[in-house]
Amino acid sequence: MVLEKLGGSLKNTLSKITKAIFIDDKLINELVKDLQRALLHSDTNVQLVFDLSQKIKTRAKEKVPPGLTKKEYLINVVYEELTNFLGKETHELKIEKKPTQIMLVGLFGSGKTTTTGKLAKFYKKRGYKIAAIQTDTWRPAAYDQLEQLSKQVGIDFYGIKGEKNPLKIYKEFKSELKKYDVVLVDTAGRDALSDDLIKELNDLNKLVKPDERLLVISADLGQAAQKQAEAFHKTCKITGVVVTKLEGTAKGGGALSACAVTNSPIKFVGVGEKIDDLDLFHPQRFVSRLIGMGDLETLLEKAKEVISEDEAKDLGKKFLKGDFNLIDLYQQMVSLKKMGSLKKLMEMVPGFSQLKMPKEMLDVQEDKLGQWKIVMDSMTKGELEEPDVISADRIDRISKGSGVKVSVIRELLKQYRQSKKMMKMFKGEKDINKMMKKMKGKLPPGMGM
Numbered sequence: 001m002v003l004e005k006l007g008g009s010l011k012n013t014l015s016k017i018t019k020a021i022f023i024d025d026k027l028i029n030e031l032v033k034d035l036q037r038a039l040l041h042s043d044t045n046v047q048l049v050f051d052l053s054q055k056i057k058t059r060a061k062e063k064v065p066p067g068l069t070k071k072e073y074l075i076n077v078v079y080e081e082l083t084n085f086l087g088k089e090t091h092e093l094k095i096e097k098k099p100t101q102i103m104l105v106g107l108f109g110s111g112k113t114t115t116t117g118k119l120a121k122f123y124k125k126r127g128y129k130i131a132a133i134q135t136d137t138w139r140p141a142a143y144d145q146l147e148q149l150s151k152q153v154g155i156d157f158y159g160i161k162g163e164k165n166p167l168k169i170y171k172e173f174k175s176e177l178k179k180y181d182v183v184l185v186d187t188a189g190r191d192a193l194s195d196d197l198i199k200e201l202n203d204l205n206k207l208v209k210p211d212e213r214l215l216v217i218s219a220d221l222g223q224a225a226q227k228q229a230e231a232f233h234k235t236c237k238i239t240g241v242v243v244t245k246l247e248g249t250a251k252g253g254g255a256l257s258a259c260a261v262t263n264s265p266i267k268f269v270g271v272g273e274k275i276d277d278l279d280l281f282h283p284q285r286f287v288s289r290l291i292g293m294g295d296l297e298t299l300l301e302k303a304k305e306v307i308s309e310d311e312a313k314d315l316g317k318k319f320l321k322g323d324f325n326l327i328d329l330y331q332q333m334v335s336l337k338k339m340g341s342l343k344k345l346m347e348m349v350p351g352f353s354q355l356k357m358p359k360e361m362l363d364v365q366e367d368k369l370g371q372w373k374i375v376m377d378s379m380t381k382g383e384l385e386e387p388d389v390i391s392a393d394r395i396d397r398i399s400k401g402s403g404v405k406v407s408v409i410r411e412l413l414k415q416y417r418q419s420k421k422m423m424k425m426f427k428g429e430k431d432i433n434k435m436m437k438k439m440k441g442k443l444p445p446g447m448g449m
Protein backbone atom coordinates (compact mmCIF):
# COMPACT_ATOMS: atom_id res chain seq x y z
CA MET A 1 0.00 0.00 0.00
CA VAL A 2 1.18 3.53 -0.78
CA LEU A 3 2.50 5.14 2.44
CA GLU A 4 0.81 2.41 4.46
CA LYS A 5 2.00 3.61 7.90
CA LEU A 6 1.03 7.22 7.24
CA GLY A 7 -2.35 6.16 5.86
CA GLY A 8 -3.00 3.93 8.86
CA SER A 9 -2.12 6.73 11.28
CA LEU A 10 -4.36 9.25 9.50
CA LYS A 11 -7.29 6.81 9.45
CA ASN A 12 -6.91 6.21 13.18
CA THR A 13 -6.79 9.96 13.76
CA LEU A 14 -9.97 10.61 11.77
CA SER A 15 -11.76 7.71 13.46
CA LYS A 16 -11.54 9.72 16.70
CA ILE A 17 -13.72 12.36 15.07
CA THR A 18 -16.37 9.89 13.91
CA LYS A 19 -16.50 8.22 17.33
CA ALA A 20 -16.55 11.46 19.33
CA ILE A 21 -19.79 12.59 20.98
CA PHE A 22 -18.72 16.26 21.10
CA ILE A 23 -16.35 18.25 18.88
CA ASP A 24 -14.49 20.61 21.25
CA ASP A 25 -11.08 22.31 21.49
CA LYS A 26 -9.63 19.32 23.34
CA LEU A 27 -10.55 16.94 20.49
CA ILE A 28 -9.24 19.36 17.85
CA ASN A 29 -5.90 19.72 19.68
CA GLU A 30 -5.66 15.94 20.06
CA LEU A 31 -6.45 15.51 16.37
CA VAL A 32 -3.76 18.01 15.35
CA LYS A 33 -1.15 16.35 17.58
CA ASP A 34 -1.93 12.93 16.06
CA LEU A 35 -1.67 14.45 12.59
CA GLN A 36 1.67 16.07 13.43
CA ARG A 37 3.02 12.79 14.78
CA ALA A 38 1.96 10.87 11.66
CA LEU A 39 3.47 13.39 9.24
CA LEU A 40 6.74 13.74 11.18
CA HIS A 41 7.12 9.95 11.18
CA SER A 42 6.85 10.08 7.38
CA ASP A 43 9.83 12.50 7.42
CA THR A 44 7.88 15.63 6.56
CA ASN A 45 9.53 19.00 7.23
CA VAL A 46 8.79 20.30 10.76
CA GLN A 47 7.92 23.84 9.60
CA LEU A 48 5.54 22.52 6.93
CA VAL A 49 3.81 20.35 9.53
CA PHE A 50 3.50 23.32 11.90
CA ASP A 51 1.99 25.52 9.15
CA LEU A 52 -0.49 22.78 8.23
CA SER A 53 -1.47 22.34 11.88
CA GLN A 54 -2.17 26.05 12.32
CA LYS A 55 -4.38 26.13 9.22
CA ILE A 56 -6.43 23.16 10.43
CA LYS A 57 -6.80 24.64 13.92
CA THR A 58 -7.92 28.00 12.54
CA ARG A 59 -10.44 26.53 10.09
CA ALA A 60 -11.76 24.00 12.61
CA LYS A 61 -12.94 26.87 14.84
CA GLU A 62 -14.76 28.69 12.05
CA LYS A 63 -18.53 28.61 11.62
CA VAL A 64 -19.78 25.33 10.15
CA PRO A 65 -21.32 25.83 6.67
CA PRO A 66 -25.04 25.03 6.24
CA GLY A 67 -25.82 21.41 5.42
CA LEU A 68 -22.79 19.95 7.27
CA THR A 69 -22.45 18.58 10.76
CA LYS A 70 -19.46 19.62 12.91
CA LYS A 71 -17.91 16.17 12.37
CA GLU A 72 -18.36 16.30 8.60
CA TYR A 73 -16.91 19.80 8.47
CA LEU A 74 -13.84 18.86 10.53
CA ILE A 75 -13.09 15.80 8.37
CA ASN A 76 -13.52 17.97 5.26
CA VAL A 77 -11.08 20.55 6.65
CA VAL A 78 -8.42 17.87 7.22
CA TYR A 79 -9.02 16.47 3.71
CA GLU A 80 -8.80 19.90 2.02
CA GLU A 81 -5.71 21.04 3.91
CA LEU A 82 -3.85 17.76 3.26
CA THR A 83 -4.75 18.10 -0.43
CA ASN A 84 -3.42 21.68 -0.52
CA PHE A 85 -0.35 20.47 1.37
CA LEU A 86 0.48 17.98 -1.41
CA GLY A 87 0.06 20.37 -4.32
CA LYS A 88 -3.71 20.97 -4.47
CA GLU A 89 -4.16 20.47 -8.23
CA THR A 90 -3.43 17.76 -10.78
CA HIS A 91 -0.75 18.81 -13.24
CA GLU A 92 -1.51 16.60 -16.21
CA LEU A 93 1.11 16.14 -18.91
CA LYS A 94 -0.86 16.69 -22.12
CA ILE A 95 0.17 15.46 -25.57
CA GLU A 96 -0.69 18.49 -27.71
CA LYS A 97 1.91 18.35 -30.52
CA LYS A 98 3.69 15.70 -32.59
CA PRO A 99 6.14 14.67 -31.40
CA THR A 100 5.79 15.65 -27.75
CA GLN A 101 9.29 15.12 -26.36
CA ILE A 102 9.72 14.22 -22.71
CA MET A 103 13.24 14.28 -21.26
CA LEU A 104 13.84 12.44 -17.98
CA VAL A 105 16.60 13.68 -15.66
CA GLY A 106 17.82 12.67 -12.21
CA LEU A 107 20.67 11.18 -10.18
CA PHE A 108 21.94 7.58 -10.17
CA GLY A 109 19.49 5.09 -8.68
CA SER A 110 16.42 7.31 -8.93
CA GLY A 111 14.70 5.00 -11.42
CA LYS A 112 14.86 7.06 -14.65
CA THR A 113 15.12 4.13 -17.07
CA THR A 114 12.38 2.12 -15.35
CA THR A 115 10.18 5.23 -15.31
CA THR A 116 10.83 5.71 -19.04
CA GLY A 117 9.39 2.23 -19.61
CA LYS A 118 6.41 2.94 -17.34
CA LEU A 119 5.66 6.23 -19.13
CA ALA A 120 5.84 4.39 -22.45
CA LYS A 121 3.23 1.89 -21.22
CA PHE A 122 1.09 4.69 -19.75
CA TYR A 123 0.85 6.56 -23.06
CA LYS A 124 0.68 3.47 -25.27
CA LYS A 125 -2.46 2.37 -23.39
CA ARG A 126 -3.93 5.73 -24.36
CA GLY A 127 -3.38 5.08 -28.07
CA TYR A 128 -0.21 7.09 -28.74
CA LYS A 129 2.68 5.99 -30.95
CA ILE A 130 5.74 5.94 -28.68
CA ALA A 131 9.52 5.82 -29.10
CA ALA A 132 12.24 5.73 -26.44
CA ILE A 133 15.81 6.89 -27.03
CA GLN A 134 18.71 6.04 -24.73
CA THR A 135 21.25 8.86 -24.24
CA ASP A 136 22.72 7.54 -20.97
CA THR A 137 26.34 6.89 -21.92
CA TRP A 138 27.58 6.51 -18.33
CA ARG A 139 25.77 3.49 -16.92
CA PRO A 140 26.83 0.32 -18.80
CA ALA A 141 23.48 -1.48 -18.40
CA ALA A 142 21.31 1.52 -19.36
CA TYR A 143 21.15 0.65 -23.08
CA ASP A 144 20.20 -3.01 -22.54
CA GLN A 145 17.67 -2.17 -19.81
CA LEU A 146 15.73 0.34 -21.88
CA GLU A 147 15.90 -1.88 -24.97
CA GLN A 148 14.34 -4.76 -22.98
CA LEU A 149 11.68 -2.50 -21.45
CA SER A 150 10.80 -1.15 -24.91
CA LYS A 151 10.33 -4.70 -26.23
CA GLN A 152 8.20 -5.57 -23.20
CA VAL A 153 5.93 -2.56 -23.75
CA GLY A 154 5.93 -2.93 -27.55
CA ILE A 155 7.41 0.42 -28.58
CA ASP A 156 10.30 1.42 -30.84
CA PHE A 157 13.73 1.85 -29.28
CA TYR A 158 16.68 3.96 -30.44
CA GLY A 159 20.26 4.11 -29.21
CA ILE A 160 23.87 3.43 -30.18
CA LYS A 161 25.53 0.87 -27.94
CA GLY A 162 29.01 1.94 -26.89
CA GLU A 163 28.66 5.54 -28.10
CA LYS A 164 29.96 8.02 -25.51
CA ASN A 165 28.45 11.21 -26.91
CA PRO A 166 24.74 11.62 -26.06
CA LEU A 167 24.36 14.50 -28.54
CA LYS A 168 25.60 12.31 -31.37
CA ILE A 169 23.06 9.60 -30.45
CA TYR A 170 20.14 12.03 -30.56
CA LYS A 171 21.30 13.67 -33.82
CA GLU A 172 21.56 10.21 -35.45
CA PHE A 173 17.83 9.53 -34.98
CA LYS A 174 16.38 13.06 -34.83
CA SER A 175 14.63 12.89 -38.20
CA GLU A 176 13.12 9.44 -37.50
CA LEU A 177 11.65 10.61 -34.21
CA LYS A 178 9.33 13.06 -35.96
CA LYS A 179 6.89 10.25 -36.89
CA TYR A 180 5.96 9.55 -33.25
CA ASP A 181 3.36 11.10 -30.96
CA VAL A 182 5.57 10.82 -27.87
CA VAL A 183 9.38 10.58 -27.67
CA LEU A 184 10.90 9.64 -24.30
CA VAL A 185 14.53 10.70 -23.84
CA ASP A 186 16.33 8.83 -21.05
CA THR A 187 19.42 10.74 -19.83
CA ALA A 188 22.47 9.94 -17.71
CA GLY A 189 22.73 10.51 -13.98
CA ARG A 190 25.58 10.96 -11.50
CA ASP A 191 26.11 10.45 -7.78
CA ALA A 192 25.56 14.18 -7.32
CA LEU A 193 24.62 17.17 -9.46
CA SER A 194 28.18 17.73 -10.75
CA ASP A 195 29.48 20.30 -13.24
CA ASP A 196 29.87 17.70 -16.00
CA LEU A 197 26.27 16.49 -15.54
CA ILE A 198 24.98 20.08 -15.60
CA LYS A 199 26.86 20.76 -18.85
CA GLU A 200 25.62 17.50 -20.44
CA LEU A 201 21.99 18.18 -19.48
CA ASN A 202 22.17 21.77 -20.71
CA ASP A 203 23.70 20.73 -24.06
CA LEU A 204 21.12 17.97 -24.54
CA ASN A 205 18.31 20.28 -23.46
CA LYS A 206 19.31 22.86 -26.11
CA LEU A 207 19.49 20.19 -28.81
CA VAL A 208 16.29 18.27 -27.99
CA LYS A 209 14.19 21.29 -26.96
CA PRO A 210 11.90 18.96 -24.96
CA ASP A 211 8.30 19.91 -24.26
CA GLU A 212 8.60 18.41 -20.78
CA ARG A 213 11.62 17.96 -18.51
CA LEU A 214 10.71 15.53 -15.74
CA LEU A 215 12.88 15.07 -12.66
CA VAL A 216 12.75 11.46 -11.47
CA ILE A 217 13.31 11.36 -7.74
CA SER A 218 13.20 8.54 -5.20
CA ALA A 219 10.69 8.75 -2.35
CA ASP A 220 13.24 7.43 0.15
CA LEU A 221 15.03 10.80 -0.02
CA GLY A 222 12.37 12.27 2.24
CA GLN A 223 12.94 15.98 2.94
CA ALA A 224 16.17 15.95 0.89
CA ALA A 225 13.96 15.75 -2.22
CA GLN A 226 13.31 19.50 -1.91
CA LYS A 227 16.99 20.46 -2.39
CA GLN A 228 17.35 18.09 -5.32
CA ALA A 229 14.19 19.41 -6.99
CA GLU A 230 15.34 22.99 -6.56
CA ALA A 231 18.87 22.23 -7.86
CA PHE A 232 17.62 20.45 -11.00
CA HIS A 233 15.04 23.15 -11.59
CA LYS A 234 17.80 25.77 -11.54
CA THR A 235 19.90 23.66 -13.93
CA CYS A 236 17.44 22.75 -16.68
CA LYS A 237 14.10 24.32 -15.68
CA ILE A 238 12.26 21.09 -14.92
CA THR A 239 8.52 21.14 -15.68
CA GLY A 240 7.51 18.42 -13.26
CA VAL A 241 8.55 15.62 -10.91
CA VAL A 242 8.04 11.85 -10.92
CA VAL A 243 8.32 10.38 -7.41
CA THR A 244 9.38 6.72 -7.55
CA LYS A 245 9.48 3.90 -4.96
CA LEU A 246 6.56 5.44 -3.11
CA GLU A 247 5.22 2.05 -2.07
CA GLY A 248 8.28 0.94 -0.13
CA THR A 249 9.34 3.78 2.14
CA ALA A 250 8.24 5.57 5.30
CA LYS A 251 9.74 8.81 3.95
CA GLY A 252 7.28 9.18 1.09
CA GLY A 253 5.28 11.90 2.80
CA GLY A 254 8.43 13.96 3.11
CA ALA A 255 9.31 13.59 -0.57
CA LEU A 256 5.78 14.44 -1.74
CA SER A 257 5.43 17.53 0.42
CA ALA A 258 9.00 18.70 -0.29
CA CYS A 259 8.42 18.66 -4.05
CA ALA A 260 4.95 20.17 -3.76
CA VAL A 261 6.21 23.31 -2.02
CA THR A 262 8.84 24.01 -4.72
CA ASN A 263 8.01 25.26 -8.20
CA SER A 264 8.17 21.62 -9.31
CA PRO A 265 4.71 20.04 -9.46
CA ILE A 266 4.47 16.28 -9.01
CA LYS A 267 3.01 14.84 -12.23
CA PHE A 268 3.42 11.08 -11.71
CA VAL A 269 4.06 8.69 -8.82
CA GLY A 270 5.60 5.22 -9.05
CA VAL A 271 3.62 2.89 -6.79
CA GLY A 272 5.19 -0.50 -7.47
CA GLU A 273 7.74 -2.50 -9.43
CA LYS A 274 5.49 -3.60 -12.31
CA ILE A 275 5.44 -1.76 -15.65
CA ASP A 276 1.84 -0.62 -14.99
CA ASP A 277 2.63 0.78 -11.54
CA LEU A 278 2.69 4.45 -12.52
CA ASP A 279 -0.16 6.84 -11.71
CA LEU A 280 -0.95 10.44 -12.54
CA PHE A 281 -0.64 12.33 -9.27
CA HIS A 282 -4.08 13.58 -8.24
CA PRO A 283 -3.62 15.19 -4.78
CA GLN A 284 -7.37 14.95 -4.06
CA ARG A 285 -7.59 11.26 -4.95
CA PHE A 286 -4.31 10.46 -3.22
CA VAL A 287 -5.42 12.01 0.07
CA SER A 288 -8.84 10.39 -0.26
CA ARG A 289 -7.20 6.95 -0.43
CA LEU A 290 -4.73 7.82 2.30
CA ILE A 291 -7.47 8.64 4.84
CA GLY A 292 -9.71 5.72 3.85
CA MET A 293 -12.34 7.57 1.79
CA GLY A 294 -11.57 5.53 -1.32
CA ASP A 295 -10.92 6.62 -4.90
CA LEU A 296 -13.69 5.46 -7.21
CA GLU A 297 -12.58 7.73 -10.07
CA THR A 298 -9.20 5.99 -10.41
CA LEU A 299 -10.83 2.60 -9.91
CA LEU A 300 -13.29 3.28 -12.75
CA GLU A 301 -10.47 4.55 -14.99
CA LYS A 302 -8.51 1.35 -14.39
CA ALA A 303 -11.63 -0.73 -15.00
CA LYS A 304 -12.29 0.97 -18.35
CA GLU A 305 -8.81 0.00 -19.51
CA VAL A 306 -9.49 -3.72 -19.09
CA ILE A 307 -13.24 -4.24 -19.49
CA SER A 308 -15.82 -2.64 -21.78
CA GLU A 309 -18.77 -0.69 -20.40
CA ASP A 310 -21.26 -3.30 -21.71
CA GLU A 311 -19.27 -6.14 -20.12
CA ALA A 312 -19.13 -4.25 -16.82
CA LYS A 313 -22.89 -3.60 -16.83
CA ASP A 314 -23.68 -7.22 -17.71
CA LEU A 315 -21.34 -8.60 -15.07
CA GLY A 316 -22.64 -6.12 -12.51
CA LYS A 317 -26.25 -7.19 -13.12
CA LYS A 318 -25.37 -10.86 -12.76
CA PHE A 319 -23.27 -10.18 -9.68
CA LEU A 320 -26.01 -8.27 -7.87
CA LYS A 321 -28.63 -10.86 -8.82
CA GLY A 322 -26.39 -13.57 -7.39
CA ASP A 323 -26.80 -15.75 -10.48
CA PHE A 324 -23.29 -15.42 -11.96
CA ASN A 325 -21.34 -18.61 -12.69
CA LEU A 326 -17.67 -19.61 -12.65
CA ILE A 327 -17.15 -18.15 -16.13
CA ASP A 328 -18.28 -14.75 -14.82
CA LEU A 329 -16.11 -15.16 -11.74
CA TYR A 330 -13.20 -16.10 -14.01
CA GLN A 331 -13.71 -12.97 -16.15
CA GLN A 332 -13.84 -10.85 -13.02
CA MET A 333 -10.61 -12.38 -11.77
CA VAL A 334 -8.82 -11.76 -15.07
CA SER A 335 -10.01 -8.14 -15.09
CA LEU A 336 -8.88 -7.65 -11.48
CA LYS A 337 -5.41 -9.00 -12.27
CA LYS A 338 -5.11 -6.57 -15.19
CA MET A 339 -6.15 -3.67 -12.97
CA GLY A 340 -3.42 -4.34 -10.40
CA SER A 341 -3.00 -5.95 -7.01
CA LEU A 342 -6.00 -6.51 -4.75
CA LYS A 343 -4.33 -4.46 -2.02
CA LYS A 344 -4.19 -1.39 -4.28
CA LEU A 345 -7.73 -1.89 -5.52
CA MET A 346 -8.98 -2.21 -1.93
CA GLU A 347 -7.59 1.28 -1.19
CA MET A 348 -9.87 2.72 -3.87
CA VAL A 349 -13.17 1.24 -2.67
CA PRO A 350 -14.91 3.54 -0.15
CA GLY A 351 -15.33 1.81 3.19
CA PHE A 352 -13.22 -1.27 2.47
CA SER A 353 -10.19 0.08 4.30
CA GLN A 354 -12.36 0.40 7.40
CA LEU A 355 -12.85 -3.38 7.42
CA LYS A 356 -9.17 -3.70 8.41
CA MET A 357 -8.65 -6.84 6.36
CA PRO A 358 -5.30 -8.44 7.28
CA LYS A 359 -2.48 -7.66 4.85
CA GLU A 360 -1.45 -11.35 4.96
CA MET A 361 -4.91 -12.42 3.79
CA LEU A 362 -4.70 -10.19 0.73
CA ASP A 363 -1.21 -11.48 -0.07
CA VAL A 364 -2.51 -15.05 0.05
CA GLN A 365 -5.45 -14.08 -2.15
CA GLU A 366 -3.06 -12.77 -4.83
CA ASP A 367 -1.37 -16.18 -4.97
CA LYS A 368 -4.68 -18.03 -5.00
CA LEU A 369 -5.96 -16.16 -8.04
CA GLY A 370 -3.17 -17.66 -10.13
CA GLN A 371 -3.97 -21.18 -8.93
CA TRP A 372 -7.71 -20.73 -9.45
CA LYS A 373 -7.13 -19.61 -13.02
CA ILE A 374 -5.22 -22.86 -13.70
CA VAL A 375 -8.04 -24.87 -12.10
CA MET A 376 -10.71 -23.19 -14.27
CA ASP A 377 -8.64 -23.85 -17.41
CA SER A 378 -8.90 -27.57 -16.56
CA MET A 379 -12.72 -27.53 -16.20
CA THR A 380 -15.25 -28.28 -18.92
CA LYS A 381 -17.57 -25.58 -20.23
CA GLY A 382 -20.48 -27.30 -18.47
CA GLU A 383 -18.68 -27.28 -15.13
CA LEU A 384 -17.87 -23.59 -15.47
CA GLU A 385 -21.49 -22.76 -16.30
CA GLU A 386 -23.01 -25.06 -13.63
CA PRO A 387 -20.51 -25.37 -10.76
CA ASP A 388 -23.05 -27.35 -8.68
CA VAL A 389 -22.45 -30.42 -10.91
CA ILE A 390 -18.84 -30.67 -9.75
CA SER A 391 -18.76 -33.83 -7.61
CA ALA A 392 -15.87 -35.38 -5.66
CA ASP A 393 -14.90 -37.50 -8.69
CA ARG A 394 -14.82 -34.44 -10.91
CA ILE A 395 -12.70 -32.59 -8.36
CA ASP A 396 -10.16 -35.45 -8.47
CA ARG A 397 -10.11 -35.31 -12.29
CA ILE A 398 -9.64 -31.52 -12.30
CA SER A 399 -6.87 -31.85 -9.72
CA LYS A 400 -4.95 -34.36 -11.84
CA GLY A 401 -5.47 -32.32 -15.00
CA SER A 402 -4.38 -29.02 -13.47
CA GLY A 403 -1.71 -30.23 -11.06
CA VAL A 404 -3.43 -28.25 -8.30
CA LYS A 405 -4.30 -29.77 -4.91
CA VAL A 406 -7.88 -30.92 -4.23
CA SER A 407 -8.05 -28.54 -1.23
CA VAL A 408 -7.44 -25.54 -3.51
CA ILE A 409 -10.26 -26.62 -5.88
CA ARG A 410 -12.65 -27.07 -2.95
CA GLU A 411 -11.67 -23.60 -1.70
CA LEU A 412 -12.47 -22.10 -5.12
CA LEU A 413 -15.93 -23.68 -5.11
CA LYS A 414 -16.47 -22.47 -1.55
CA GLN A 415 -15.42 -18.97 -2.62
CA TYR A 416 -17.90 -19.09 -5.50
CA ARG A 417 -20.79 -20.15 -3.23
CA GLN A 418 -19.93 -17.51 -0.62
CA SER A 419 -19.65 -14.79 -3.27
CA LYS A 420 -23.02 -15.77 -4.72
CA LYS A 421 -24.60 -15.76 -1.27
CA MET A 422 -23.07 -12.39 -0.41
CA MET A 423 -24.26 -10.72 -3.59
CA LYS A 424 -27.82 -11.86 -2.82
CA MET A 425 -27.52 -9.87 0.42
CA PHE A 426 -27.00 -6.72 -1.66
CA LYS A 427 -29.83 -7.32 -4.11
CA GLY A 428 -31.49 -3.97 -4.84
CA GLU A 429 -29.14 -2.09 -2.50
CA LYS A 430 -27.66 1.08 -4.00
CA ASP A 431 -26.47 2.92 -0.89
CA ILE A 432 -22.75 2.16 -0.39
CA ASN A 433 -22.94 2.89 3.37
CA LYS A 434 -25.80 0.43 3.86
CA MET A 435 -23.89 -2.13 1.80
CA MET A 436 -20.83 -1.70 4.03
CA LYS A 437 -22.95 -2.12 7.18
CA LYS A 438 -24.36 -5.34 5.77
CA MET A 439 -20.89 -6.51 4.82
CA LYS A 440 -19.06 -5.66 8.04
CA GLY A 441 -18.35 -8.82 9.94
CA LYS A 442 -19.72 -11.03 7.14
CA LEU A 443 -16.86 -10.85 4.64
CA PRO A 444 -15.95 -14.44 3.70
CA PRO A 445 -12.29 -15.51 4.01
CA GLY A 446 -10.32 -14.65 0.87
CA MET A 447 -12.99 -12.35 -0.57
CA GLY A 448 -11.15 -9.62 -2.40
CA MET A 449 -13.83 -7.52 -4.03
